[in-house]
């Protein structure tokens with residue numbers, strides 16, 4: 001059966017693979033001064049900028065009419081300062097080193113059922129095999145400035161999801177998705193530090209690529225391109241509740257980890273939580289790594305130090321991961337059980353938190369979240385304190 005978006009798959013796989021080659025090289029050579037702190041206090045490195053330049057260059061040559069919603073922009077690279085100039089020339093050097101490599105050609109990609117799928121063949125007309133220089137690459141980064149919306153084709157790009165994880169040598173992911181009329185149709189996630197084999201310690205096995213196409217399942221293949229790479233279908237395993245572990249953020253400021261623990265206790269989950277940066281969590285979830293059967297991300301209460309009350313999830317942080325979950329047999333929603341809405345612009349707007357799991361478990365988690373939040377509200381009121389630990393809007 002022909003798989004839809006076959007060309008898009010091929011382009012997205014090539015783009016993510018090249019970006020991952022870049023980030024891996026940068027990690028081994030990152031020096032002081034190559035990381036900035038953005039306005040929202042989060043880090044960004046030369047690898048984030050140059051990976052966005054590489055992917056956007058490829059996308060805008062392969063699909064010139066498609067807008068892109070990318071996390072980064074070039075403002076910090078254009079400032080008239082010495083630091084900015086140094087950063088800019090490093091970004092240009094890194095991106096051009098990857099783009100100049102000649103296109104790889106593999107005749108076809110097949111999965112274990114011999115279905116012809118988007119393989120790893122590349123074409124020169126995707127902007128490959130040549131250097132582009134500063135102006136073109138900064139422009140390519142800024143092609144990611146699209147505002148998003150309900151209608152039409154558009155790509156979401158997180159050139160490094162989990163920059164903090166990347167910096168500490170932990171998990172991170174290069175994440176690309178194609179949306180059509182606000183529905184994710186294709187998702188590709190490159191995880192350079194994730195072992196290809198579940199629960200393997202890594203070593204030579206590190207580097208996995210995940211692809212999901214709506215209606216056509218989820219697959220994994222090695223991150224390194226090779227003519228022999230076979231795609232393996234990924235299906236979320238059925239795990240008993242007490243065998244599950246929650247998959248959650250490493251950063252306390254990104255998710256209410258204490259509330260997660262109460263939800264876990266309420267439904268009888270005994271396993272210790274597995275903490276991992278980035279959408280590598282979705283990859284671990286669909287493979288059942290470490291017993292992880294639930295992805296749980298609840299907003300942290302309050303807007304003060306360490307709190308993220310009012311934070312709106314970005315669509316590039318969940319678009320490919322959400323399709324991966326659905327195509328591997330799982331369910332994904334916000335913490336109230338509502339579908340994630342990718343049509344509101346660059347953020348998920350009024351969605352609060354994210355929950356992903358197999359259907360039966362998902363329903364139990366949503367129920368437990370509401371019960372725990374109601375309990376917490378009650379406790380806060382009982383203490384007569386003016387400061388609530390949970391914002392009211394969760395309970396609406």
Ligand SMILES: Nc1ncnc2c1ncn2[C@@H]1O[C@H](COP(=O)(O)OS(=O)(=O)O)[C@@H](OP(=O)(O)O)[C@H]1O
Pocket residue numbers: 042071158160161162163164165248249250251253254255276277278279307308311314317
């Ligand atoms: N305040 C706040 N609340 C919630 N989420 C936030 C917040 N700030 C940032 N982010 C986004 O979190 C992305 C990192 O994903 P995770 O939280 O899954 O990983 S981590 O363990 O926190 O690193 C991270 O993605 P990257 O910026 O691509 O690393 C952010 O988009």
Ligand SMILES: [Mg+2]
Pocket residue numbers: 042043044071163
């Ligand atoms: Mg970031």
Ligand SMILES: [Mg+2]
Pocket residue numbers: 158160161162316317
């Ligand atoms: Mg991110």
Ligand SMILES: [Mg+2]
Pocket residue numbers: 048071158159160161162163
């Ligand atoms: Mg990022």
